[in-house]
Amino acid sequence: MILGSASVASAVSLYSVAPGVRVNVRSGPGTTYSITRTLPEGTKVPIFCQTPGSTVSGYYGTSNIWDNIDNGEYVSDTYVHTGSDGYVADRCA
Numbered sequence: 001m002i003l004g005s006a007s008v009a010s011a012v013s014l015y016s017v018a019p020g021v022r023v024n025v026r027s028g029p030g031t032t033y034s035i036t037r038t039l040p041e042g043t044k045v046p047i048f049c050q051t052p053g054s055t056v057s058g059y060y061g062t063s064n065i066w067d068n069i070d071n072g073e074y075v076s077d078t079y080v081h082t083g084s085d086g087y088v089a090d091r092c093a
Contacts, residue, residue, distance in 0.1 A: 012046040014045065015047060015082050016044050017042075017043045018079045018080070019041070023075050023076075023080075024038055024075070025038065026066075037073075039075070045069040047089045048068045048070075049090050049093070050077065050088070050091060051068065051074075051092040057078065060077075060081065061085060063076070065077035067089070
């Protein structure tokens with residue numbers, strides 16, 4: 001029985017951003033970080049890890065959770081439909 005292998009990649013789910021919203025992507029987990037780009041309406045994003053940051057009130061409530069969607073790119077979890085108001089991915093290191 002093989003219990004695991006480092007060569008097996010784990011699947012990353014894609015999550016929809018809030019409908020009718022263009023979401024700012026920031027260089028860090030908070031509103032004080034610079035905007036690196038803006039996601040168009042209807043975008044789906046991966047969540048590689050999550051981390052606490054600035055508290056934001058958005059489409060899906062109020063939270064301080066930020067989703068890492070790419071290297072050095074974060075969006076507020078309040079604009080991503082994860083189906084949860086808590087963490088759905090590992091915490092960022």
